[in-house]
Amino acid sequence: MLNQSLFEEQEMPTQMGCLFPFASNMSFAPLGHNNQSLKAFPSSLTSADHDVPSTINLTETLLSSAAAAGNMKQINSDDNLGGGSQLLSLQRSSANLWAWGDVNECLSSKRSMVDDHHLGVGAMKMKKIKSRRKVREPRFCFKTMSDIDVLDDGYKWRKYGQKVVKNTQHPRSYYRCTQDNCRVKKRVERLAEDPRMVITTYEGRHVHSPSHDQEDSSQASSHLNNFFW
DNA sequence: CGCATTTGACCGGCGC
């Protein structure tokens, strides 16, 4: 099983909040962005009530990740988290979630699968950018039980590649944020050991707000998260 | 027709 201890308890929620403004707005505020904004998420979220809006199912996922690190209360995986979600099939997604700050580490327990996850920069890019930056973009990923590969995180993504990685039967998909000047990327793959689990890896920082088109009216204050990093 | 996705080729990094 994957090692949750790799999760940096204090850091991660902040990072999550940074990487997912919508998430910080809803759940990670207490540990992330001081004071402001954080009334957006329904209290029911942490109490595993069934009133959680379906539109924030992914946030629920992140929430659970934080919970797994001991920062927050774990959501009961048996709870019905949202009737009639049309966005995601994450009703059961809070089970067995984890998160971590660096893919290198997160999959280290499966060395054969991902020994070294240097993000290869494309050849063309390499030519354009003479000196490759050693500083990697902030990354982290999380696991979600879902039938849907691409979770709705509020951003728009364009697929630019797909690859079958060694020792896995499911291809890994590569996505880029469609927003101009935003270089955030994400990878989506299914866990070899359990194809029901989707592994989503984010890299980089959005320079814009999420293009959420199903924003809950009760979360109008979520625009408070429009500060970027 | 424009945009998104697919998919094979290509490249660099790394291990041996």
Next chain:
DNA sequence: GCGCCGGTCAAATGCG
């Protein structure tokens, strides 16, 4: 140095 592998590109294709 060579081969393997993951990540990206870009032409072809699909779709609304």
